[in-house]
Amino acid sequence: MSDSLNARTNCQKCPLRKKDIFRPLDDRELKFVEGFKTGELTVDAGSTILLEENKTPHLYTILDGWVFRHKSLMDGRRQILNFAFPGDLLGLQLAILSEMQHTVTALTRTTLCVFPRDKVWGVFKDYPELAYSMTWMAAREEQMVDGHLLSIGRRNAFEKLAYLILHLHDRARAAGYGGDQAFDAPFTQEHLSDALGITPVHTSRTLKKMQARDLIAWKRDRIRILDRRGLEDVAAYEPGCTTQRPLI
Amino acid sequence: MSDSLNARTNCQKCPLRKKDIFRPLDDRELKFVEGFKTGELTVDAGSTILLEENKTPHLYTILDGWVFRHKSLMDGRRQILNFAFPGDLLGLQLAILSEMQHTVTALTRTTLCVFPRDKVWGVFKDYPELAYSMTWMAAREEQMVDGHLLSIGRRNAFEKLAYLILHLHDRARAAGYGGDQAFDAPFTQEHLSDALGITPVHTSRTLKKMQARDLIAWKRDRIRILDRRGLEDVAAYEPGCTTQRPLI
DNA sequence: CGGACTGTTGATCGGTATCAATGCTCGTGG
DNA sequence: CCACGAGCATTGATACCGATCAACAGTCCG
16 A cells, blocks of 8 residues: 655646546636645555544545445444546535545546635635535535435345446546446445445346346446446436536 | 415524524624524425425525434435424535525424525525534434434334434434434334335334334324333443534 | 346345225214 | 224235345356
């Protein structure tokens, strides 16, 4: 697990910011974000980025990599709450509530922009547009968790899996980790199980069934969507926000 | 279903604001909130307050009453995402994301403070403390949903029920709808089922078991906690934020 | 080559769903 | 006041989805 604090990439030349899914910032904001950012952090796959109980003074934006938020019971049963992709903010709960009730772990090698959380108040005071953006992201995260909760509570295993795959497909594609028909799958079946609230054994069987029905194909670290319409029917899928989103 | 727009109660004499669980506002903020508020709305139990797809121009704070957020699949399977109590904000997702992906329904007769959502930007621009408060509430809501998601995904029916009852007890008590040993239960077993992601029949059996073990007593619209410690052990309960919270 | 981890498959178990019948409570109208 | 009906809760019988246990196969990597 080699964590490294690299030289920073310039915010004005941020490769993420060029993507047209992100709303552009004006010069003043961009300049502030430059100053807000204290550095960059790269962690290996499997590293813990934010730990429940542990109050790091940092807030992060994912620059590159694939990450997941999770929470466990004392006996080890784990639930993955959501995944996060480049452009997503990590640690806002900690910054605002001074309390983290979940853990964030890197699924792939991940690079993060680091911000000091004690400057968050300054953002609200002097950069309302950016504050609004942060709130936007919090609201969107909650919306995703809402959707996930409906899935876990009311869909059966096959439907849950279909829903999750569509969700991951959409987000991976938006992040540049996939195309129209396929996307990266840097996770194990155990990750899927923990996201779906089912057993790894059952995940394996459900995946097999889904492949047998020619809905998807899963081949070493890549999932291909063979029948998007079919999956959407199974899952009763409703896509998330597709409007331009803020990036801090 | 008689909705009524009453004469407003004065924010400065707001009975909620007197409770010491809420952080006091300074005069300038209080004055703004007065102006921000456009009126009051009282709805009967069972009324829909905010509907998925339906873009009302309003944002609400619960003044009195008990409310729930929920979301359904097309075939009618319903999941209750969370409950809401006096002081809680409704419709922030709509205001910020311009999209509501769940429905909000009154469980009891409920009175709401009404705010125009197009003034939310003004809050960020001119009242950073209030904006911060709104974000605080969004973060807290997400934290609750996270906890709920762990519960639905990884606890069994008995544990889920224990968790939910403890959660409701804490929140009802904070809202003045319960004391140390008991709280109001204005919901049916079907509501509980939809919150837990299980069947009404199974909810009934699980409740019976919980009463047989002398953990709770459920008697016409009121739940008594007979063995809080025992429930906490069953549920592996972790209490939520207990610090002072903002009120808008 | 060996070991750790991940995924697969089969057999069996158990928790929760489903179906169906009955009882309870409460509000309404005769 | 009683009768009724609607909605909610209870209970039993049975079915099924997903969990558990166990053995084995594939892959990767040292």
